[in-house]
Amino acid sequence: MRFPPRFIEGPGLCLGLVALVAGLGGILPGPVAAQQSAGDSRGEAVIRVPSPVLTLDWEALFETTRWGKRIRADLAAESRALSDENNRIADDLIAEEKALTERRATMDPTAFRTEANAFDERATGIRNAQKAKAQALSRRFEESRQAFFEAVTPMLDDILAKRGAVMVLDRRVIIRGLAEADVTDDLVRLVDGKLGDGPAAAEAAAPDTSAATPGTVAPETPAAPAAPGN
Structure with missing residues (x-):
């Protein structure tokens, strides 16, 4: 999945990140007033400086939002x-094979071979058709994930503006960072509030779980729209 240039991801980002953050420090607001830490029972004052770099756990976002949960439940x-x-289908085929085997003793060898080949x-x-259905199901899931990420990525603009930040990094490439820089929960609340369970079920492609017809395969699922930047 590709993200707009401002939402940077990838292992290479770890190189030069310290220098980048140091350079961005010059654009931060002036002196920040000391605030009481809500989680500090000793009453010591700490300085909280707005971070120009935020982090996001994409998988946690998908698994925690109502839309993501609905996609997984549908799957x-x-x-x-x-x-x-x-x-x-397997039970039916086993029963049919057993019946054919039991009839073999009373059948002409050529007739038996013809029926066995058929x-x-x-x-x-049937096996190929069912395999195609499973593959189509996997494609629909990946397409739904892609649609989810394409819909929620622009919402990061709101969080960037609110936090006074300039970029969001995938948390998987961060070696160590403050919990305050993670905006996963913030984005979960925003996505749930604006998108809820996602597109109505009627808009999604209905799964094809009809009985398999010998020699047929499941229809192809339309490709997902291209990600931004493609």
């Missing part, structure tokens, strides 16, 4: 439905 429900369908061909077609 779980569709996966269970597909698994149940696979089990039913059965194998149908079973292969």
Whole structure:
């Protein structure tokens, strides 16, 4: 997933980050008044300086927001439905194979071979169709994740302005930092308030969990829109 240039990510960012922050220090407001630390039971005053660099945990954002939870719940429900369908199909094929085997003693060898080949061909077609459904389900999940990140990334502008910061880094590339610089919870509240559960279920592509037809495959899912900057 690509993010706009101002939302920088990648291991290479660790190099020169100290110099970058030091340079940005010149654009911070003047003297900052001492504030009482809410979590300091000893009553010692601490200085809180606005940070020009913020951090964000993208995975925690996806897993914590209502929209992200709904995407994961949809995936779980569709996966269970597909698994149940696979089990039913497997039971039917096993029963059919058993019946054919029991009839073999009374059948002409050529006729048996013809039926056995036809059965194998149908079973292969069904297996391919069910595999295609699972792949389509995975694609829909990734497309939903991509749509989520594309929708929430612009909301970082509000947090940057409110915090007086100039950039947001992926927390995975940070070796060590203050908890106050992390804005994951702030963005979760913003996303939940503005987007809720995300697009209505009716707008999402309905999963294809109909019974498989031998020799057919599940329809392709349309590609997700390109990420900003592509």
